[in-house]
Amino acid sequence: MIQTNIRNFCIIAHIDHGKSTLADRLLEYTGALSAREMTEQVLDSMDLERERGITIKAQAVRLEYQAKNGQKYVLNLIDTPGHVDFTYEVSRSLAACDGALLVVDATQGVEAQTIANLYLALDHNLDIIPVINKVDLPSAEPERVQNELHEIIGLDPDECIMASAKTGLGTEEILEAIVQRIKPPQGDARLPLRALIFDSLFDSYRGAIAYVRLVEGKIAIGQRIRMMATGKEFEVTELGTFRPAMCPAKELIAGEVGFVIAAMKNVRDVEVGDTITGVENAALLPLPGYRPVQPMVYCGLYPVDNAEYNDLRDALEKLKLNDASLIFEPENSTALGFGFRCGFLGLLHMEIIQERLEREYGMNLIATAPSVVYKVFLTNGTVLELSNPAELPAANHLDHLEEPYVKATIILPSEFVGTIMELCQDKRGIFKNMEYLTETRVMLTYELPLSEILLDFFDKLKSRSRGYASLDYEYLGHRPSELVKLDILLNEKPVDALSAIVHRDKSYQRGRQLAEKLKEIIPRQLFEVPIQATIGNKVIARETIKAMRKDVLAKCYGGDISRKRKLLEKQKEGKKRMKQLGTVEVPQEAFLAVLKIED
Ligand SMILES: Nc1nc2c(ncn2[C@@H]2O[C@H](COP(=O)(O)OP(=O)(O)OP(=O)(O)O)[C@@H](O)[C@H]2O)c(=O)[nH]1
Numbered sequence: 269m270i271q272t273n274i275r276n277f278c279i280i281a282h283i284d285h286g287k288s289t290l291a292d293r294l295l296e297y298t299g300a301l302s303a304r305e306m307t308e309q310v311l312d313s314m315d316l317e318r319e320r321g322i323t324i325k326a327q328a329v330r331l332e333y334q335a336k337n338g339q340k341y342v343l344n345l346i347d348t349p350g351h352v353d354f355t356y357e358v359s360r361s362l363a364a365c366d367g368a369l370l371v372v373d374a375t376q377g378v379e380a381q382t383i384a385n386l387y388l389a390l391d392h393n394l395d396i397i398p399v400i401n402k403v404d405l406p407s408a409e410p411e412r413v414q415n416e417l418h419e420i421i422g423l424d425p426d427e428c429i430m431a432s433a434k435t436g437l438g439t440e441e442i443l444e445a446i447v448q449r450i451k452p453p454q455g456d457a458r459l460p461l462r463a464l465i466f467d468s469l470f471d472s473y474r475g476a477i478a479y480v481r482l483v484e485g486k487i488a489i490g491q492r493i494r495m496m497a498t499g500k501e502f503e504v505t506e507l508g509t510f511r512p513a514m515c516p517a518k519e520l521i522a523g524e525v526g527f528v529i530a531a532m533k534n535v536r537d538v539e540v541g542d543t544i545t546g547v548e549n550a551a552l553l554p555l556p557g558y559r560p561v562q563p564m565v566y567c568g569l570y571p572v573d574n575a576e577y578n579d580l581r582d583a584l585e586k587l588k589l590n591d592a593s594l595i596f597e598p599e600n601s602t603a604l605g606f607g608f609r610c611g612f613l614g615l616l617h618m619e620i621i622q623e624r625l626e627r628e629y630g631m632n633l634i635a636t637a638p639s640v641v642y643k644v645f646l647t648n649g650t651v652l653e654l655s656n657p658a659e660l661p662a663a664n665h666l667d668h669l670e671e672p673y674v675k676a677t678i679i680l681p682s683e684f685v686g687t688i689m690e691l692c693q694d695k696r697g698i699f700k701n702m703e704y705l706t707e708t709r710v711m712l713t714y715e716l717p718l719s720e721i722l723l724d725f726f727d728k729l730k731s732r733s734r735g736y737a738s739l740d741y742e743y744l745g746h747r748p749s750e751l752v753k754l755d756i757l758l759n760e761k762p763v764d765a766l767s768a769i770v771h772r773d774k775s776y777q778r779g780r781q782l783a784e785k786l787k788e789i790i791p792r793q794l795f796e797v798p799i800q801a802t803i804g805n806k807v808i809a810r811e812t813i814k815a816m817r818k819d820v821l822a823k824c825y826g827g828d829i830s831r832k833r834k835l836l837e838k839q840k841e842g843k844k845r846m847k848q849l850g851t852v853e854v855p856q857e858a859f860l861a862v863l864k865i866e867d
Pocket residue numbers: 281282283284285286287288289290312321322323350401402403404405431432433434435
């Protein structure tokens with residue numbers, strides 16, 4: 269019993285190559301939405317996503333299409349996140365599909381993320397339909413892109429569909445290709461239930477909602493279900509499909525994509541990648557590929573005003589309801605007071621959470637520099653996982669440290685190869701491979717410490733390649749590294765929130781630069797403030813902030829009162845983000861100074 273009239277597919281594309289626009293065209297063509305309703309792109313639903321123009325949460329929509337052969341088909345489009353932070357979410361969305369549209373911008377060509385996601389799709393055995401988009405643009409070079417796809421993955425140039433998501437060119441051809449070239453779902457509805465959770469959402473009335481792909485069996489309202497990884501059990505209260513609004517159904521069967529609601533209190537009850545089975549007639553094995561959430565990047569978040577500590581905790585708890593990958597625990601810093609150490613999937617995820625805390629919850633925050641997770645091997649044989657550099661035990665207790673490494677894939681025009689290789693070398697990269705994709709485009713593979721990528725790798729990559737290089741990376745594992753702790757003292761007092769773990773070879777240089785940078789950033793105070801950088805007990809750099817009488821009104825010559833008020837307001841604004849450390853006032857940028865150091 270196989271559902272021959274269903275096709276489950278996703279769209280793989282590099283950022284800005286036109287995934288959302290193409291999805292809109294498909295929705296419009298199949299009548300899922302009228303043109304008038306199409307004022308906004310449907311699949312990116314969070315405000316922040318729209319503003320940043322990226323896709324964060326995977327979602328799904330069901331299209332109905334009458335093919336040229338006269339048959340009706342149900343096409344489930346599963347949206348995938350487009351950013352390297354969300355690789356695991358991407359892999360779960362791909363696992364829910366049988367085929368993928370590979371969208372490549374005809375003016376840009378294949379990029380690092382296209383390749384990374386394409387390889388993921390091939391791993392999942394998806395049928396690939398290459399779509400060359402934006403052929404309406406004068407600068408489009410569809411033949412070159414066709415060639416690249418042929419060189420890189422051996423795709424037959426004749427298989428490529430020329431399209432413009434803007435004008436609608438190629439839309440029908442794409443829909444026909446989905447029906448003809450993507451295999452129907454293979455699972456049997458008579459087997460015990462196995463449904464893959466590929467995404468989840470929190471609704472304040474209904475609790476957590478699971479987005480599922482039924483792989484085998486059936487699920488019906490009233491059925492008792494079990495989450496195979498967590499063992500939690502629930503009773504199904506609502507089911508249905510997305511068209512794109514939620515449309516209720518009595519049951520879902522193998523091959524279908526839809527949602528399940530079962531009085532689940534928060535998104536941790538519905539972990540992405542987990543398998544739903546029945547309490548009765550349970551499946552023996554879960555679907556492959558589940559992995560618990562693993563944050564890669566941590567930072568400390570502290571309220572500027574200590575009285576807002578409880579508000580911050582409430583806000584984080586609310587965000588966590590809807591974001592299973594956000595992790596936080598209380599932390600105490602001598603410099604910053606009470607706050608939280610928060611774990612994120614990557615830098616973008618971190619920025620999004622910070623921005624939401626500030627915008628949606630009105631928090632005024634100090635964020636410390638992001639850190640990776642180090643493995644600390646102590647002389648007594650214990651191993652610690654450490655995400656806060658300030659907590660590194662003293663050197664005499666340390667046997668050695670390990671830091672996370674990633675495999676980085678960089679695609680760039682060949683003229684920039686020299687400068688980018690130099691950059692990778694400088695970031696402690698280990699060269700692995702260089703491959704010409706075409707005459708003018710090169711793919712470089714390096715192994716790099718994740719901490720170097722967090723620093724400023726991406727910005728430097730972009731500036732050195734005039735924006736043309738693209739980067740993707742995946743976690744390889746932890747490796748031993750010669751790391752030391754760099755401390756900063758302000759006014760003779762160590763500031764724990766400014767401590768950093770750095771490579772021994774770079775520690776002196778980093779200490780000097782950090783002291784210089786802090787001198788620039790920290791405003792003059794009423795007294796002289798020494799800044800010292802130390803490793804162990806050794807001072808490796810020293811700067812002094814000269815004393816100054818702060819008298820902003822002096823500039824006004826006692827004249828215009830409105831101007832005076834303006835200046836005072838401005839000064840108040842400037843103060844907001846200041847944190848009083850002992851007797852010294854330190855602005856937010858100081859805690860991120862370590863990220864902004866120029867080589
Ligand atoms: N001229 C032209 N512009 C297009 C076409 N398709 C998309 N665009 C434009 O390209 C930009 C990026 O398109 P999106 O659909 O937002 O890209 P995306 O791949 O969904 O981006 P992410 O959501 O970040 O992954 C938008 O400004 C679109 O209007 C096309 O076929 N022709």
